[in-house]
Amino acid sequence: MKRHPGKVLGITLVAGFAVGSIVAASARRRYSATDQLKGLAGNGADAWERLRSGFEEAACSLKEAVDEAVKKFK
Numbered sequence: 001m002k003r004h005p006g007k008v009l010g011i012t013l014v015a016g017f018a019v020g021s022i023v024a025a026s027a028r029r030r031y032s033a034t035d036q037l038k039g040l041a042g043n044g045a046d047a048w049e050r051l052r053s054g055f056e057e058a059a060c061s062l063k064e065a066v067d068e069a070v071k072k073f074k
Contacts, residue, residue: 005058005065012054020047 023043 003065005061008061009054009058012058013051016047016050016054020044 020043
C-alpha cells in the first residue's frame with residue numbers, strides 16, 4: 001500500500017462498485033421500489049464512507065512516502 005497508493009485507491013473504487021452493483025441487483029429482486037430506494041441510499045452511504053476511508057488511507061500512505069523520500073534526499 002505504501003508503494004502504490006494510486007493502485008490501492010483504484011482497486012478500492014472498483015471493488016466498491018462491484019459490491020454495490022451486486023447488492024443493488026439482489027435488492028431489486030426482493031423489495032418494492034420504496035425499499036429499493038432506502039436500500040440504495042444506505043448502500044450508497046456505506047460505499048461513500050468506504051471510499052472516503054480508502055482515500056484517506058491512500059493519502060496518508062502517499063504523505064508517508066513523500067516524507068521518506070524527502071528524508072532520503074536531505
